[in-house]
Amino acid sequence: MITILSPRQLFLLLLTCGMISTGDPCVAAQPKAYVTAARTELRIQETNSPTWVAYAQPRENQACVFLDPDKTFQTILGFGGAITDAAAETFSKLPPEKQKEILRAYFSPQDGIAYSLIRTTIHSCDFSSGSYTYVSDGDTTLASFSIAPDLKFRIPLIRLALETAGKPLPVYLSPWSPPAWMKDSKKMLQGGKLLPEFYETWARYFVRTIEEYEKAGIPIWGLSAQNEPMAVQRWESCLYTAEEERDFIKNHLGPTLKKSGLGEKKIIAWDHNRDLIYQRASVLLSDPEAASYVWGLGFHWYETWTGSPMMFENLSRVKEAFPSINLLFTEGCVEGFDPKRISDWSLGERYGRSLMGDLNAGAVGWTDWNILLDETGGPNHVGNFCFAPIHANTKTGEIQYTNSYYYLGHFSKFVLPGAKRIATSVNRQDLLASAFLNPDGSLVAVVMNTSDKPLDYTFWMKGKATDIKALPRSISTFIF
Numbered sequence: 001m002i003t004i005l006s007p008r009q010l011f012l013l014l015l016t017c018g019m020i021s022t023g024d025p026c027v028a029a030q031p032k033a034y035v036t037a038a039r040t041e042l043r044i045q046e047t048n049s050p051t052w053v054a055y056a057q058p059r060e061n062q063a064c065v066f067l068d069p070d071k072t073f074q075t076i077l078g079f080g081g082a083i084t085d086a087a088a089e090t091f092s093k094l095p096p097e098k099q100k101e102i103l104r105a106y107f108s109p110q111d112g113i114a115y116s117l118i119r120t121t122i123h124s125c126d127f128s129s130g131s132y133t134y135v136s137d138g139d140t141t142l143a144s145f146s147i148a149p150d151l152k153f154r155i156p157l158i159r160l161a162l163e164t165a166g167k168p169l170p171v172y173l174s175p176w177s178p179p180a181w182m183k184d185s186k187k188m189l190q191g192g193k194l195l196p197e198f199y200e201t202w203a204r205y206f207v208r209t210i211e212e213y214e215k216a217g218i219p220i221w222g223l224s225a226q227n228e229p230m231a232v233q234r235w236e237s238c239l240y241t242a243e244e245e246r247d248f249i250k251n252h253l254g255p256t257l258k259k260s261g262l263g264e265k266k267i268i269a270w271d272h273n274r275d276l277i278y279q280r281a282s283v284l285l286s287d288p289e290a291a292s293y294v295w296g297l298g299f300h301w302y303e304t305w306t307g308s309p310m311m312f313e314n315l316s317r318v319k320e321a322f323p324s325i326n327l328l329f330t331e332g333c334v335e336g337f338d339p340k341r342i343s344d345w346s347l348g349e350r351y352g353r354s355l356m357g358d359l360n361a362g363a364v365g366w367t368d369w370n371i372l373l374d375e376t377g378g379p380n381h382v383g384n385f386c387f388a389p390i391h392a393n394t395k396t397g398e399i400q401y402t403n404s405y406y407y408l409g410h411f412s413k414f415v416l417p418g419a420k421r422i423a424t425s426v427n428r429q430d431l432l433a434s435a436f437l438n439p440d441g442s443l444v445a446v447v448m449n450t451s452d453k454p455l456d457y458t459f460w461m462k463g464k465a466t467d468i469k470a471l472p473r474s475i476s477t478f479i480f
Helices: 007-016 085-092 096-107 148-152 154-165 196-215 242-259 277-285 312-321 345-360 403-412
Strands: 032-037 045-047 064-075 078-082 117-122 171-175 222-224 266-273 294-300 326-331 363-370 390-392 399-401 420-426 431-437 443-449 455-461 464-470 474-479
Touching: 032 403, 064 363, 064 431, 064 443, 078 403, 085 154, 096 154, 096 390, 096 399, 117 154, 117 196, 117 363, 148 154, 171 196, 171 266, 196 242, 242 266, 242 277, 266 277, 266 326, 277 294, 277 312, 312 326, 312 345, 326 345, 345 363, 345 403, 345 420, 345 431, 345 443, 363 403, 399 403, 403 474, 443 455, 443 464, 464 474
Parallel strands: 064 455, 078 117, 078 363, 117 171, 171 222, 222 266, 266 294, 294 326, 326 363
Antiparallel strands: 032 045, 032 474, 064 420, 390 399, 420 431, 431 443, 443 474, 455 464
16 A cells, blocks of 8 residues: 555645745645546556646647636535445454455555445345344334344444544445335345335434444445335345335435434435436435435446446436435446456546546545455445455455555545535547545645546646646646
């Protein structure tokens, strides 16, 4: 791992050295550049710093990334990943020194990529070794409620992650399915619906989960009402129409949390793909009572297949129609694990494209799926094996970093919680860019060159410019 300064440390160092002016930090500081590039050894590697010069008007046809820190948009919540049963079980099988490496790699602000957001599941999901719940069959009183299965692997790993981060992080919960006896199908797998007579019992189940997790030392920031409510999966799943989810939140989940003294917990609706997000938003948020309980809409990327559009414009439509709603990327991974593809550069590029598009469309944060998987892309009790940013061979203890880890790190390490996205514009199809103003006054710009060729471009901001030479298929972070 490479030890590099945090944006705040860098800002204070430049200020002390006289290299930055507090009157106009965005154009007075010498930038720092960090690069990850295909067919090189560069992985969030500090490189030569460019120099700003006065530059009033770009030339016609000059490749540029335009930055305007005077125009700010959404406030960033954070970046992170999911601590699932699969991640925790894999972690438990590794030697102590490898466990420490993984914790530092993700959660250390100094030695890693400084994750600031954690998702976890309410009882089992596909990335568990089997299906389980927290109650006995038919227990409508929840007298048998126990999170004992999570106390073996998952909760200890979350505790270690928070300890490594050295500060509280938002942790949120997502359910894949209610217990089978609450559903019309009498199965946790393969869809089915929550029976109306169990709406209130299921809402109390959320309350008990939050209470027990917090007793175990895991503060809960929020929760989603249902993971992927439009998908009949061969694993744990449950279906809600937009009207059913609206009514569950309005009449049960929201009021029950409030009555239990948990009204401050953030409720995330939808928690599914970008393709149908506007329809869900229009039904949920056009009802003032339901909307009063909804902090935001979660979304995934699984509508996106090879060659298909990523539908970022659907997020933009939601923000235009409902400006006060928060958008949060809650899950994404590359499916179909194949160990031969572990070094495939397209893994990280898919992350980079999604991060750029989602944030530029208004997302306040980005949560990857499993933070760690084993040498098979699991464990997974239905054979739904996938890629993660880090894979561990549980037989040898070897750890492999895919380049998606580094693409995520170009955002999570440098864009601090509380940052505001600023206006950013590019004029070349092969360039993608997003930029942010951190709470400490530093400005962070992230740029991807998606082409197979080097690309020269110019940063332009407030009548000053600096020339950049982007390596082929690279991602770079600049701190001003």
